[in-house]
Amino acid sequence: MKAFVDKETCIGCGTCPAVCPEIFQMDDDGKAVADEAEVADDLKDSAKEAAESCPVDAIEIR
Template structure:
């Protein structure tokens, strides 16, 4: 699976890295970004939880 953060939509709330820091981090612009190319099996559920929790739906996990 792959996680993608839409930089145009992200408001930088910091929720996704607080839920799944193995996949998401905040960048120098104050926006979230993905830190892995592929989401490994044990992280899929928490990456999906982060995507579902995003207040502006800026994250897709496919």
């Protein structure tokens, strides 16, 4: 399972790194980015919560 952020949709609200900082960070442009590695088993629930918390649905977990 990996996390993906659509940077065109992202509004840079900072919710995803607040919920799951191990996977999501804010880049220099003020948009969220996801760690490119596989989401560890112990972080799957947190990553999914971050995706569900995104106000513009810019995050996909697959």
